[in-house]
Amino acid sequence: MLDGGLLKIIDVSNPAAPLLLSTTDGFASVAIAVSGTQAFLASPSSIPPPEGGLYVLDVSSATAPTMLGGAHGGQYPTADVAVAGSMAVLSGQGTGMQVMDVSTPSAPNLIGVLSGYGVQRVALAGHTAYGTVTVQGNPSHVDLVVVDLTVPTSPTVIGRVTLGADAKQLRVVGSLLYVAAGNGGLQIVDVSSPTSPRVIGAIGMPSTAYGVTAANGYAYVADLTSVQVVNVSTPSRPVIVGSLTATATAAAVTGSRLYVVNGSQLLTIDVTNPASPLLLSTTTVRADYVDMCGTLVCAGARALNHSDVGGGLYVLDLSVPTTPQMLSHVIVPGTIGGVAANSSMLYAADNAGMIDIVSLGP
Secondary structure, eight states: OEEEEEEEEEEOSSTTSOEEEEEEEEEEOSEEEEETTEEEEEEESSSTTTOOEEEEEEOSSTTSOEEEEEEESTTOOOSEEEEETTEEEEEOBTTOEEEEEOSSTTSOEEEEEEOSOOEEEEEEETTEEEEEEEEOSSSOEEEEEEEEOSSTTSOEEEEEEEEESOOOEEEEETTEEEEEOBTTOEEEEEOSSTTSOEEEEEEOOSSOBOEEEEETTEEEEEOEEEEEEEEOSSTTSOEEEEEEEEEESEEEEETTEEEEEOSSEEEEEEOSSTTSOEEEEEEEOOOSEEEEETTEEEEEEOOSSTTOTTEEEEEEEOSSTTSOEEEEEEEEEEOEEEEEEOSSEEEEEETTEEEEEEEOOO
16 A cells, blocks of 8 residues: 555454555556556656666565566656556556556566547556547547557557546456546446547436445445445446445445445445445555555555655555554655556555556565
8 A cells, every 4th residue: 555655554353453564665556557466666757866767576575575677767757557467558648548568577668658638537348548638728628549559669549539527547457447536426438449439328426426336246346535436237227226425536346345435444245235335344444545465455545745754655454354454664756647457466656756666576
């Protein structure tokens, strides 16, 4: 989990009693993704020293995460990160979308750049990337661009669709892309035809949709004042079927467990009955972003400044939902803007212009 420039690993096997296992430099990252036993952190270049770029950390030992390598420098100002297999994509707004080869975590390599687009949020599935771009105007609006990475060295926009006024987070599940669209609520985009993406469903939220995750026919929306459970089994007609009042800005789901963060807490929620989500535990931890790292929960927190040791990456064990345990906390160079993970690796977008990669092995 990221917290004020730190990556923290937390054992949450007993959710009611999270245990901090380690605290490590998180390089002020702004986004994170995980793959295997590695975590990738993206750090911007706006916070001195100029250490922006991609960081790769080995988290195979939850109590002693170690830095494997990174692609550093002001040329990698990053705001978000997504990972699939040995490829990572970073958003850099003015620098467009960057494609990284992370097959060697100790030496991530920039292999392609999509320039000319101010990409903000990203998602990745196979060799297809998705990014949001703001189109200036009166009023301005946000478009989704579909990027073909079949040839990673030459990313190419092959599809585009207008989303609306805002897009806070993207999640891809199968042929559907879910958008937390701010005041626009939840939007569902059919990306089965990459060259012709279509918005096929939308539903408003009580407040502002900041985060979204989806699984098994349901989408879970973090909308600042509550968590909304949406039946998306018919994507063109999403229906809110349940809710839980709670401050919420990001969410991740695995099985019947939903994990929600709000900047100061991690909430563990049982969604076995989607109509009646049940709060199981609340853990005090600085976290703005969250993703699943296999059976672990990985969270990221923005640093208030370069000397703020509360930011970074946190890893928690929630195998016992009522007794979460802190496993580790890793500080990153910049301020984290997003995280992504898989069973063994954690990736973070770091506004020091980096992607940070952390291994999460046993």
